[in-house]
Amino acid sequence: MYDVNVESIRTRLACLPEIAQALSASTVAWTGNLIEGLAQERALHLAAEIATDVGHTLIDGFIMRDASSYEDIIDIIAEEGVITDQVAAPLRRLVLLRKTLVQDYDRWPRRELHPLTAELPRVLLGFSDQVEAYLRKELI
Structure with a gap:
């Protein structure tokens, strides 16, 4: 049996709707002012952290191969069928931003x-849905 920290995963996933909302609002109302820029920067950073934290927790809990990088976390959960390639591709681009953001x-x-910023709201909500579906399937 697997020892997956489902509570940790769900707590982090619960943050994604607000982050998606913030990114959507940034896209619609963008004027390029400093406050908008800082808000976008933080939302992208949080999205990257959540994707990698959730991915790492899944890898540990389901005893998947060890990740060698943040990008590899996304690759592994895609290879294991947690997320689709349509979600994995933009998440790979997102985690590549992490070093710059941090x-x-x-x-x-x-x-x-x-x-x-415009693409991520849909991707983040898809990521959350796909992770939840994987947990339901694997932990029945």
Whole structure:
């Protein structure tokens, strides 16, 4: 039997609707001001952290192969059938932003709308739905 921290996964997934809403609002009302830029930056950062935290918890709990990087976390959960390629592809692009968002934040273009901002709301909600479906299927 697997030892999956379902509560941790669901707690993190529960944050995604608000993050998706914030990203959607950023896309619709973007003027390029500093506050919008900082909000976008934080929403992208949180989305990346949630995707990798949930992925890592799934990998540990279901005893999947060890991940060698943040991108590899997404690859593994896609290979294992947790998420589809349509969700995995933009999440890979998102986790590639993580280093810039966390370490090289002084180079982040805060006044520009990042292309993932418009795409992610749908992707994040799909990620949440697919993870929940995987948990139901595997933990029956």
